[in-house]
Amino acid sequence: MKRRIALYPGTFDPITNGHLDIIGRAVKLYDKLVIGVAHNEAKNPLFTFGERVEMARQLAESVSGDTEITVLPFEGLLMHFAEKVGARSIIRGLRAVSDFEYEFQMVGMNQRLNGDIETVFLMADPRHQAIASRLVKEIAKFGGIVDPFVPELVKQRLLEKFQK
Numbered sequence: 001m002k003r004r005i006a007l008y009p010g011t012f013d014p015i016t017n018g019h020l021d022i023i024g025r026a027v028k029l030y031d032k033l034v035i036g037v038a039h040n041e042a043k044n045p046l047f048t049f050g051e052r053v054e055m056a057r058q059l060a061e062s063v064s065g066d067t068e069i070t071v072l073p074f075e076g077l078l079m080h081f082a083e084k085v086g087a088r089s090i091i092r093g094l095r096a097v098s099d100f101e102y103e104f105q106m107v108g109m110n111q112r113l114n115g116d117i118e119t120v121f122l123m124a125d126p127r128h129q130a131i132a133s134r135l136v137k138e139i140a141k142f143g144g145i146v147d148p149f150v151p152e153l154v155k156q157r158l159l160e161k162f163q164k
Contacts, residue, residue: 004029006120007087009036009078012052013045014154015059016136018128022093023060025122027067034085035060039075046137046161049073059151079113090117095124095132 008026012019012035026033037053045052057071074081082090090110092103100121107119124131131149140146140158147155 003031003086004089005032005034005085005087006030006089006091007034007036007078007082007085008091009038009074009081011038011040011043011045011133012056013043013047013133014052014136014150014158015056016128016131016133016150016154017148018093018095018124018131020059020063020151021125021128022091022122023063023069024065026091027063027065027069029120030067030089032068032070033091034087035069035071036074036078036081036085037071038078039073047157051157055154055157058153062151077113079110079117082117083114088117090119092119092121093124094121095129 006026006029008023010019023033023035035056037049037056039049047055053071053073060069060071063069072085078090094100094103103121110117110119136146136149137158141162146158150158
């Protein structure tokens with residue numbers, strides 16, 4: 001039987017409780033989940049590429065289930081990376097209608113690049129709908145409490161970044 005492999009891509013700068021919720025639900029659907037940490041300097045990330053990969057790997061270990069989870073860095077086209085890891089699905093989390101508009105355009109382009117790889121949308125748990133990495137960084141930068149939005153590991157890393 002062919003393994004069901006999915007790819008959950010993102011910048012994960014930083015990885016949030018919302019990301020972990022999507023990971024936790026995706027592992028219920030697939031035999032293997034590849035978490036692809038994207039190298040995208042255009043987004044001007046707070047954390048280095050290596051730091052983001054390391055945090056994702058440490059936090060992926062905490063996700064329960066029988067599904068194999070692998071965290072891999074990638075650069076370039078998402079569809080090329082999906083093909084490389086053997087993914088048949090790309091997992092995307094949606095928080096709001098504005099997310100859908102962007103994702104809808106991406107699906108159209110990705111389908112043109114490889115129509116055999118499906119995009120699967122998982123709606124964010126209502127408790128996590130307001131969480132965005134961009135906002136978490138801003139809250140941390142100005143000394144706000146980020147505990148409801150990120151795991152302890154990420155909270156500590158944010159404190160280290162902004163105390164320098």
